Amino acid sequence: MLDQAFLLYGANGYTGELIARYAAAYGLQPILAGRNKQALEQLGAELKLPVRVFALDDKIAMQQALQEVPVVVNAAGPYDFTAKQLVEACIAEGRHYLDLNGDAIIYDMIHTYDKAAKDSGVMLLPGAGYDVVPTDCLALWLKQQMPDARSLKIAFAVLNSSLSRGTAINTVLKLGLPGLSRIDGKLVEEPVGKRGMYVQFPGMKKKLFTMSLPWGDLSTAYVSTGIPNIETYINMNKAAWFFLKGQGAYNWLLKTKLVRGIANAIVKRQSPGPDKATRDKTNTLIWAQVSNENGNTLTANMVVPEAYTLTALAALLITRKVLNKEFTPGYQTPATAYGTELIMEIPGVQRGLVQ
Known part of the structure; x- marks a missing residue:
């Protein structure tokens, strides 16, 4: 298992590809994953990154891929069809789960796995991007x-x-x-x-x-x-x-x-x-x-x-923290996991009270 490697599922999508391209700047190595073999291999060859091709209903292939990494970043929407499968697989394999979801119903669904995640010692942090x-x-x-x-x-x-x-x-x-x-x-x-x-x-x-x-x-x-x-x-x-x-x-x-x-x-x-x-x-x-x-x-x-730029930067920032063993087991939001100043670690952010 590589210390700075993570599984990027949906890497051939628009946001997934952005994360893959920015990853080197954060000292991280994504393993590009998803269902589209041709697109993944083309991106992997360009960025010199490893590729894993599997659908989420292929439980054996998914299990094998998860065993290679400590963290999964799910960039494959719609999350109605991908979040539950990957969350359950991550808990079973003892892997941390991040995604880029923006749907309140999906957040609440993932929240129901809080105890299971704590028991497994892993963090579930959906919404590691622009929203939220x-x-x-x-x-x-x-x-x-x-x-x-x-x-x-x-x-x-x-x-x-x-x-x-x-x-x-x-x-x-x-x-x-x-x-x-x-x-x-x-x-x-x-x-x-x-x-x-x-x-x-x-x-x-x-x-x-x-x-x-x-x-x-x-x-x-x-x-x-x-x-x-x-x-x-x-x-x-x-x-x-x-x-x-x-x-x-x-x-x-x-x-x-x-x-x-x-x-x-x-x-x-x-x-x-x-x-x-x-x-x-x-x-x-x-x-x-x-x-x-x-x-x-x-x-x-x-x-x-x-x-989309913010999403890529925020997802990589959080991934790096998790890989550096900065995490709290169970269901977390960005703010419960890392506090109010997490967003201020991203270049170009301005915040202030309105007088």
């Missing part, structure tokens, strides 16, 4: 300054970039499904875009309109802070938001195989994701606010690198 490393750290940072906070709102602004093909496909799979918020400690279904608000993001001359959308923080921020009421938002054209207000009339159509098939075909014709030039010139903006029962509020802003 910066926001999880920011949420806990605010909670520490307002210990009696009862409500948390988090808003993202992603400007001048685009979705990766994998993220877009996952979005297609969610078409027509309800959104979520956390109310009094429980995840509650609600229409996507039920709420809208204008947010003053850092560095912007005017406020941007945002709408409610379920992000992973609905799960992770609750674990990290204990705040019982959480809402998450993303910047959105207000006209598109008004269109979504009528979604109840056509959600049934969005869930049909025909519509999802058409959307999936369109996505697969698009580019894999934003190119390097786009990533290098783009930042992601984050706004967060906590409030207590007395109506007092505390607001913070954060500027981080472009979402």
Whole structure:
């Protein structure tokens, strides 16, 4: 077993490939894994990295691959189809599990393996990327300054970039499904875009309109802070938001195989994701606010690198920590495992309170 090696499942995907390309800068050696033999071998030859080809239903091949490494980074979405299998395999083999998931339901599912992971002495840390490393750290940072906070709102602004093909496909799979918020400690279904608000993001001359959308923080921020009421938002054209207000009339159509098939075909014709030039010139903006029962509020802003670049850097940073035996067994969020300053270890991050 190599000290600085880890298994990167889904290495041939857009984000997986970014992680593979950045790994050397962190002194790490990924073993490229997944189902696409041709793509993996091509990337492995270019980067001079080992390759393992297997599907997650091939339990023997998966077991053999896991025995080579202490840590698995799951970059193969949609995580509805990959997280459970890899989590269970990692616990059985005594290997740590990280992923790049952003779905609150998947986080809660992985959380149910907390005791099994502790018994096995391994850490399960989903959300080791853009969602949710910066926001999880920011949420806990605010909670520490307002210990009696009862409500948390988090808003993202992603400007001048685009979705990766994998993220877009996952979005297609969610078409027509309800959104979520956390109310009094429980995840509650609600229409996507039920709420809208204008947010003053850092560095912007005017406020941007945002709408409610379920992000992973609905799960992770609750674990990290204990705040019982959480809402998450993303910047959105207000006209598109008004269109979504009528979604109840056509959600049934969005869930049909025909519509999802058409959307999936369109996505697969698009580019894999934003190119390097786009990533290098783009930042992601984050706004967060906590409030207590007395109506007092505390607001913070954060500027981080472009979402996919941040994901690669954060995943590698956490992987390196785990390989250096910095981990806490059981289910963890980025902030419960490494504290509020984890995000500040990534170059280019700015954080501050709004006066």
